[in-house]
Amino acid sequence: MRFLIAALLMTAGMLSPLTSFAASADVEATIKAVNLDAMSLTLDDGKTYSVPEEFNFDGLEAGVRVIVYFTLVDGKRVVDDLEVIQ
Structure with missing residues (x-):
């Protein structure tokens, strides 16, 4: 029974739509512009x-x-x- 539940949970996790739409990452760069009106940052990576x-x-x-x-x-x-590098 535990095997069946584990298999169902694993299958549900793999088929979850959230995993395909969200991807976390990080980037180290220099700020090129700060736009307070648009609530955004532009980095030197463009x-x-x-x-x-x-x-x-x-x-x-x-x-x-x-x-x-x-x-x-x-x-x-x-x-x-966001972390400032000194």
Whole structure:
């Protein structure tokens, strides 16, 4: 019985639509631009990263080196966390 339940849970996990739509990653780069109106950061890799409304932009400006942890959501890079490199 335990084997059957484990097999069902494993199958359900593999077929879950959430696993195919979300992918976490991180990137180390330098901030190229900060857009407060659009709530986004553009890095020197040429990509734009959206940030949540409660995001704190203090200390972030062009030229600051960061590690950005993000998730791909509907083709957009959404920042989960950000670390400033000194």
